[in-house]
Amino acid sequence: MLDTPCATQIGEALEAAKSRKTVGEIYFVACGGSFALMLPNQYAVDRESKSIAGFAINAAEFTSRAPRRLGENSIVILCSHSGTTPETVEAARVARAKGALTIALTNVPGSPLDEAAEKTVFYSHAPLSMSADHSAAALYRLTFGILDVREGCSKAPALESALEGLPKLVEGIQASHADKIAAYAEAHKREPVIYTMASGANYGVAYSYAICIYQEMQWIHSAAIHSGEYFHGPFEITDFDVPFVFLMGLGNSRAMDARALAFASKYSKRLTVLDAAEFGLAELPEGLGEYIAPLVFSPLLRAYADKLADAKGHPLSVRRYMWKMDY
Amino acid sequence: MLDTPCATQIGEALEAAKSRKTVGEIYFVACGGSFALMLPNQYAVDRESKSIAGFAINAAEFTSRAPRRLGENSIVILCSHSGTTPETVEAARVARAKGALTIALTNVPGSPLDEAAEKTVFYSHAPLSMSADHSAAALYRLTFGILDVREGCSKAPALESALEGLPKLVEGIQASHADKIAAYAEAHKREPVIYTMASGANYGVAYSYAICIYQEMQWIHSAAIHSGEYFHGPFEITDFDVPFVFLMGLGNSRAMDARALAFASKYSKRLTVLDAAEFGLAELPEGLGEYIAPLVFSPLLRAYADKLADAKGHPLSVRRYMWKMDY
Numbered sequence: 001m002l003d004t005p006c007a008t009q010i011g012e013a014l015e016a017a018k019s020r021k022t023v024g025e026i027y028f029v030a031c032g033g034s035f036a037l038m039l040p041n042q043y044a045v046d047r048e049s050k051s052i053a054g055f056a057i058n059a060a061e062f063t064s065r066a067p068r069r070l071g072e073n074s075i076v077i078l079c080s081h082s083g084t085t086p087e088t089v090e091a092a093r094v095a096r097a098k099g100a101l102t103i104a105l106t107n108v109p110g111s112p113l114d115e116a117a118e119k120t121v122f123y124s125h126a127p128l129s130m131s132a133d134h135s136a137a138a139l140y141r142l143t144f145g146i147l148d149v150r151e152g153c154s155k156a157p158a159l160e161s162a163l164e165g166l167p168k169l170v171e172g173i174q175a176s177h178a179d180k181i182a183a184y185a186e187a188h189k190r191e192p193v194i195y196t197m198a199s200g201a202n203y204g205v206a207y208s209y210a211i212c213i214y215q216e217m218q219w220i221h222s223a224a225i226h227s228g229e230y231f232h233g234p235f236e237i238t239d240f241d242v243p244f245v246f247l248m249g250l251g252n253s254r255a256m257d258a259r260a261l262a263f264a265s266k267y268s269k270r271l272t273v274l275d276a277a278e279f280g281l282a283e284l285p286e287g288l289g290e291y292i293a294p295l296v297f298s299p300l301l302r303a304y305a306d307k308l309a310d311a312k313g314h315p316l317s318v319r320r321y322m323w324k325m326d327y
Numbered sequence: 328m329l330d331t332p333c334a335t336q337i338g339e340a341l342e343a344a345k346s347r348k349t350v351g352e353i354y355f356v357a358c359g360g361s362f363a364l365m366l367p368n369q370y371a372v373d374r375e376s377k378s379i380a381g382f383a384i385n386a387a388e389f390t391s392r393a394p395r396r397l398g399e400n401s402i403v404i405l406c407s408h409s410g411t412t413p414e415t416v417e418a419a420r421v422a423r424a425k426g427a428l429t430i431a432l433t434n435v436p437g438s439p440l441d442e443a444a445e446k447t448v449f450y451s452h453a454p455l456s457m458s459a460d461h462s463a464a465a466l467y468r469l470t471f472g473i474l475d476v477r478e479g480c481s482k483a484p485a486l487e488s489a490l491e492g493l494p495k496l497v498e499g500i501q502a503s504h505a506d507k508i509a510a511y512a513e514a515h516k517r518e519p520v521i522y523t524m525a526s527g528a529n530y531g532v533a534y535s536y537a538i539c540i541y542q543e544m545q546w547i548h549s550a551a552i553h554s555g556e557y558f559h560g561p562f563e564i565t566d567f568d569v570p571f572v573f574l575m576g577l578g579n580s581r582a583m584d585a586r587a588l589a590f591a592s593k594y595s596k597r598l599t600v601l602d603a604a605e606f607g608l609a610e611l612p613e614g615l616g617e618y619i620a621p622l623v624f625s626p627l628l629r630a631y632a633d634k635l636a637d638a639k640g641h642p643l644s645v646r647r648y649m650w651k652m653d654y
Contacts, residue, residue, distance in 0.1 A: 025380065032559025046382070046394045053352065053380040053396070055373070060555030061526060064579040067373045069380070087555065193520060193548045199388060210550070211560035219564055221520045223537070223550030228387030228414065232359025233538035235648055237546055252391040263654050321562055327590050 001141070002160045004133045006121050010141050013103045013119040017075055018149040020101055024073040025053040026146065027100075028139075029062045029091045033212045034079040034105075037136050039204030040294050041077070041143045048155065049147055059087035063094050072099035077142060079104070079135060081125065083111020092116035103142065105135055127302045130170045130295050132163035137295055158286040163295075170296055173279060174303045184272050185307035194220055194243045195234075197260055199227040200253025202276070205294045205301065209245065213305045217316040227253075227260040235263060243270035245304075247297050250276050251290030274300060328468070329487045331460045333448050337468050340430045340446040344402055345476040347428055351400040352380040353473065354427075355466075356389045356418045360539040361406040361432075364463050366531030367621050368404070368470045375482065376474055386414040390421050399426035404469060406431070406462060408452065410438020419443035430469065432462055454629045457497045457622050459490035464622055485613040490622075497623055500606060501630045511599050512634035521547055521570045522561075524587060526554040527580025529603070532621045532628065536572065540632045544643040554580075554587040562590060570597035572631075574624050577603050578617030601627060 001007045017023065026045060028038035038056040045054025057065070059078070070076075076095035080088040083106035093116050096102045104117035107125050114120045121142065123135040131137065140159060148156035174181075188194060194214055198206035207224040214222035225234045225244075238244075244264055248257045254277075264271055279296050281289035309316045321327065328334045344350065353372060355365030365383040372381025384392070386405070397403075403422035407415040410433035420443050423429045431444035434452050441447045448469065450462040458464065467486060475483035501508075515521060521541055525533035534551040541549035552561045552571075565571075571591055575584045581604075591598055606623050608616035636643045648654065 032556060035556065035559070043392065046392050046396075048395055050395055053382075055380075058553055058555040060583050061553065061580070064527060064555075064583060065370065065373050066579065068375060068377055069373075085559075200391060211556065216560040216563040219566075221548055221550075221564060223548075226385055226388065228385040228391075229359060229362065229538065231649075231654055232362070232412075233543040235654070236543040236646060237548060238648070252393065253388070256387050256391060259654075263648075267648070319563060321565070321590075321594070322558075327558055327562070327586075 002132050002164060006123055006133045006138055009119070009121040010138065010145060013121060013142060014145045014149050016101055016119055017146045022073045023052055023075055023146070023150050025055065025069055026143070027062060027067070027070070027074060027076045027095070028054065028056040029059050029076055029088065030079040031059050031085055031087055033208050034081060034088070036204040036208035036212070037079060037139055039207065040201040040291065041139050043201050044140070044143050044291060045147070048153060050151055052147065052150060059085065059091040062091050063087065070095060070098050070100060074100040075103065075146060076100045077103045077105070077139070078113060078117060079106070079139070080113045081107050083108040083113035085113070089113050089116050105138060128299050128306070130166045130299045132166065136298060137163050137166070140291065155286045155288060158288055159291070162284050162288050162292055166295060169279065170299050173296060173300055177300065177303065181304050181307045184304055185311040188243060188308060189311040191243055192221060194222055194245065195225055196222065196245045196247070197225045197227055197230065198247035198249065199256045200249050200251065201290050202247045202249045202294050202297060205297045206247055209301050213301070213316070216322065217305070217318070218308065218312065218314055227256040230260045231263070238264055238267045240267065240269045242268050243272070244268060246271060246273045248273060248275040248277065249290060250281060250293050251287060253290070329459050329491060333450055333460045333465055336446070336448040337465065337472060340448060340469060341472045341476050343428055343446055344473045349400045350379055350402055350473070350477050352382060352396055353470070354389060354394070354397070354401060354403045354422070355381065355383040356386050356403055356415065357406040358386050358412055358414055360535050361408060361415070363531040363535035363539070364406060364466055366534065367528040367618065368466050370528050371467070371470050371618060372474070375480060377478055379474065379477060386412065386418040389418045390414065397422060397425050397427060401427040402430065402473060403427045404430045404432070404466070405440060405444060406433065406466070407440045408434050410435040410440035412440070416440050416443050432465060455626050455633070457493045457626045459493065463625060464490050464493070467618065482613045482615060485615055486618070489611050489615050489619055493622060496606065497626050500623060500627055504627065504630065508631050508634045511631055512638040515570060515635060516638040518570055519548060521549055521572065522552055523549065523572045523574070524552045524554055524557065525574035525576065526583045527576050527578065528617050529574045529576045529621050529624060532624045533574055536628050540628070543649065544632070544645070545635065545639065545641055554583040557587045558590070565591055565594045567594065567596050569595050570599070571595060573598060573600045575600060575602040575604065576617060577608060577620050578614060580617070
């Protein structure tokens with residue numbers, strides 16, 4: 001494993017996963033932006049695992065749904081940046097009481113989530129960059145690592161090497177997008193509605209951008225549309241003046257994204273297209289490119305968001321409700 | 328089982344499910360409004376099944392994701408109203424070739440989906456009403472029926488009786504909402520954005536209303552917000568003039584909905600609240616009320632949609648792209 005600050009903690013969590021008698025399922029449990037991070041991990045388990053089921057689920061829904069399978073054969077991975085999200089802390093307690101192996105990801109040692117879970121991985125945070133110790137990458141290391149210790153997964157060691165080059169890769173791509181970012185910010189500063197679209201491993205990033213950047217931090221109406229769902233309802237709102245941000249993925253799901261983009265290009269003049277094919281990930285071994293794509297889209301989109309916030313005069317840090325009152 | 332036109336077909340599908348050596352998972356595969364119908368079925372499997380995993384997934388995403396577990400131990404339930412949805416037909420072929428038991432739901436005998444699947448259930452269609460032979464109910468009969476033949480599920484026979492009273496129940500509730508429906512239609516006829524909100528078994532109905540009614544049939548911007556996700560991003564777009572349609576559920580998930588409603592009530596003056604607690608479902612045995620709620624919300628919301636379409640002068644049948652061109 002890459003020798004990074006959180007590698008030892010990931011290693012300990014993987015030891016615990018390895019020592020379990022049976023693992024039937026992994027629940028990926030969180031809220032909002034942290035929930036969005038879980039979606040590519042269910043995607044990875046769906047695609048790669050012979051014997052383990054993956055379920056990404058909002059923490060309040062998880063506790064309320066009370067999955068009947070949850071028990072000693074379950075691993076529950078939870079994430080909360082502050083470690084204080086009450087729904088996620090409660091989910092950790094419920095899961096641990098049921099005998100599941102609970103693994104928390106948080107930025108804050110000693111936080112309630114850290115205390116509630118059996119194992120904790122402390123990730124580093126800097127939304128404009130990406131490294132093997134960022135939350136999204138640490139989650140992948142856990143997920144592929146669990147698949148490796150439980151049933152063998154050659155993508156796990158390959159992932160470690162792929163993550164090594166990420167910080168420089170992201171910087172370079174952000175720099176090459178500078179003109180496009182500036183144009184996007186000016187062109188969208190007065191938009192009341194902006195949609196995002198993606199599929200496969202990138203849907204979580206599209207969801208996060210819709211709910212955390214547009215709705216939460218910019219008060220712009222939004223929804224993440226799945227490229228495969230677009231033609232079955234949502235495409236009827238397409239018009240010349242309706243803006244979409246497209247994330248074009250790699251691997252099998254690219255065809256879905258391409259079909260949606262081909263249609264939207266005919267009827268909307270307001271498309272922003274970010275294409276993972278430009279990221280130089282095709283040469284990664286083991287078909288890892290499609291999994292790495294969201295780790296690049298995420299900090300790249302943050303650069304778009306920063307510039308939009310400047311153009312609107314509405315900093316990403318402004319909130320009217322969040323953290324300001326009880327709710 | 329209730330003696331209804333599709334009961335024999337459901338019975339044959341259940342026989343096939345029973346005769347399988349092992350069933351490890353059920354994939355619920357469809358697109359758009361039919362995909363929305365699948366969501367409460369994954370919910371039911373999550374809540375009720377000891378040994379079977381449930382996955383609701385868009386049909387194009389299913390084929391592209393190519394779940395590694397898919398095989399002889401899988402049941403794949405697919406739904407397409409016309410039976411012609413290419414992505415769903417393709418998913419049926421892929422699943423059948425892998426050895427899965429494929430069960431189709433469609434309105435059209437002889438359609439490509441009917442031909443592609445091993446078993447087919449033909450449902451009846453009338454969006455303003457609900458009966459045991461409507462698609463949403465037929466799906467539940469299949470899902471609970473499979474749980475019953477595979478591992479025993481006392482909710483399966485109870486469901487059959489609960490469905491019997493549905494047509495009259497729905498009629499009565501629609502009638503009692505007449506004034507509210509008229510007021511809603513007038514109040515929302517010029518809205519550019521309307522959000523829907525729900526959780527648990529009702530999230531699928533909220534999703535369907537957002538993408539099929541608002542976006543597709545009324546060209547109104549929309550998104551279905553999960554009540555448990557609301558506080559982690561989306562609630563920041565709440566304001567006095569932002570309209571939400573709330574579906575208040577039963578069972579455990581009601582607390583999530585109530586928390587979201589309590590907050591939204593303080594900051595928006597544009598709430599439409601439909602409450603399953605008024606449906607008289609609490610007396611149903613086996614805690615079935617929470618599962619029946621979406622079967623009432625769906626035709627009730629259709630009555631709201633019909634009136635909105637009248638007030639806007641924009642019939643629900645109008646499309647600009649769907650069925651009018653190749654895409």
